[in-house]
Amino acid sequence: MKLSVLDQSPIRKGSTAREALQETVALAKWTEELGYTRFWVAEHHNVTSLAGTTPEILIAHLAGQTNSIRVGSGGVMLPHYSALKVAENFRMLEALFPGRIDLGMGRAPGGDRVTASLLNPTNTFSEQDLVQQLFDLQNYLNDRYAPGSAQAQVRAMPVPPSVPEQWVLSSTGHSGLLAAHFGMGFSFAHFINPHGGPEAVQHYRSRFQPSENLEEPQVNVAFFVFCSDDPEVVQRQQAMVDYRFLQYELRGRVNPFDYNDLKTVSYSPAEEARIQHNRQRMIMGSSEEVKKQLLKMADQYEVDELMLVNVASEFEERLESYRLLAEVFELKGVIA
Template structure:
């Protein structure tokens, strides 16, 4: 596939020496850039109990970003549904779609977006069961559609406002398990290769083969998310890889202590276990000069048989982050 549509996943990561306000202000600049570059959609994530990420509430951040743009689709990547009241999610996104018609995506995840204790505090009734999650999905579709099957809770309670068009509903998956829900309920699917570099091709094939059309989506629709960094300066590429590889390890180790400088990371000695983990994590990102990055993006598009790739680019410099997205936009 030579023509690839690019979208953005923004986790509002906080750089060294910066703070949450600056990270969120940068999100405002980035979505304006994404619209200028002609990108398809812009998603923000839900994370909890992690000091390097400012994005805890997509439903709050989305209207701030939408107010800065006029065309690009904006949504959640995603709302971690077990953390929330299904009715409230339907109300929030019905309201967002009413305010910004035909521009809102409701990306839904099943992971806690943090640790189990945080998830419990967000929703003490959360059982982490597939059965309960599936019921939430059924209820969410019914609330958004304004349906009221006999004997259902929707006979007595409705979600308002009810928008003229529904938000696009996307199921997020990294393990592949949620692909069965997306296929059965006729939702779009987003595979997070930036979390799991394995099993994505099989997940995409399963989803397409088992997809059942819904009122909103007649054919399967899939995109894939990846971390990526592009620069014409090969030293910047190598520095980004060094910094980013440690950032992933830091997150996996629980984010204890201050995040070290790049020079400190370069002088570190890693255990065999850490080196093995870094080798695995290499499949979660693409980094290189424009020719290298374009070739790798085309491989991903062919592997998943998709024309849309969602790119997350954390960087310690706004100018480097901006330039990376500009270079990628020029590729397609």
Template sequence: MITLSVLDQSPVSSGYTAQDALKQTVELAKWTDELGYNRFWVAEHHNTNGLAGSSPLLMMTHLASQTSHIRIGSGGVLLPQYSSYKVAEDVQLLENLYPNRIDLGLGRSPGGDALTRLALTDGVRKSLNEFPRQVQSLIGHLTDSLPREHDFYGVRAFPKSETKPQLWQLGINKRGGRAAGELGISFTFGHFIQPIGGQEAIQSYHDSFVPSSYQQTPHTNVCIFVVCAETEEEATMHAKTLDLWLLKVERGGDTTVPSIDEASRYVYTDEERKKIERNRRRMLVGDVATVKRALLFLQEKYQNDEFLIITNIHDFEAKKKSYALLAEAFKQGKSDNSSL
């Protein structure tokens, strides 16, 4: 049995605005809630015109108010930019408003280049090596078990909540898996970023998992690009907009998702064609039977509990259809939000 969830980056399609993209994220959350998806996560990106999701905690608040069953979370909050104390306050407030529906996915990535990160930290050069300590401090605030070395004169994060948000650490290698395991929280492998080394990362997580006051058993999910349509030809047509978008993201500058017409007219260099071929390992493209078979194969490979599906294509209606076809293929039902 495969559990399906969603990661949405609020991509801005060419010809549309950031406001359009955010409205589409809300519509997609409602749509996948009705389809029975388990979680809906939003991402954090900065200094890019093609991704409107710069503040996941703000977006989560709105999405939770617009949905009924689906868990709402971050994929993820980039903790090095913030204080653990403030994130604990924010997520506990959300958990009080929407009990048993909030996920907090945490990332170590700066979410932009070095200058962007300096702007986010107001010029303070914070070390990414502090990330494990920050996560420990965050857990301490959420569980009233703040280690002495993290205790700033008795300051506590309020409001306290009777239930706790689920905690996930995002990673793309063995180091990330091991860190999540040692902290005793859940682990997300970003196949959509790095399709190599996932087995080792997840195995490292399981091998190093230590039951914690927060979580007694290990849980994993894998995030992957998927473009599913009724025919292979239709899926391939829409995937071409994702292919070109990934090239644009790598180049920088305009990172809006190109249209099918723009992707068809684009003249690719030999090197770009090679990059597209490599990038296709980050995604699944095809009709329902093809994608279902591939997801089942990957689950056997990764031994993961669920998949986070990300579909950054230009045509929003085709995007919704892709999620609907997957839900039907795996017969998704209303999720039990009280458990992982």
């Protein structure tokens, strides 16, 4: 079983965005040493508790600070950008770090719709626009366009020695069908939507069309995961993640907070029900308990790679969680 990381650069209460990004760099180095396969960084806008807004810039720094782990976007939100600019960004990254770059793409706003409209005033969130962008992007990355077309006059530069891996990220099955049509990898976000994932992956596989970049279907699945062999630590982190999800659903944003802020919090029956629903998006417990649940989910999805998202409030506990999982899964890292 391969384990990978999706990091959102969470900003802890009393901390700063710079410190959050420094923690992301430290985490990339740590998980590389532990034997993780990929390290992806997310794109969020106008979210005060997350520091990652520009994955393409952060990827360049992370790749320069590491040696072998694959580094990529989880993901670039295509509706905000032109396909040509995305192709240029990732061709530059691939030229600098050949064979190590993943281009993960999504269509969500990565924040609120007002912010999305300012990032790209022409954005209509049209399904056809997304299809066209994926089509254009593959053409730019592979230097192929119909003679006489406007795009045939433009080449995405620089031209690297290889093509970055391309993944479609989604919490629905529909985008999985687009990944299948274009011959791209598919990453299902179980941490966003805990329902319908195995069926979405099955449909992706059954409709997959090989491309010049990917001959066989390639899938991973992402979960919120935290483990500690101290039950009190698990309980504290569970309470904080419950609160985080609920605040985002109720208010559309989450300001940095700590465990002390929850001591006077009480929930209505409706909120308690929502908490129980959200717990389907995460796996928490001791290292053995988490391993058992992750393997169960891997069997349901029929995958051999799991992408782990950890937003624990204490950075040392995030590091330890990833170490425990590397140990229990027997990853081939230098310090595992």
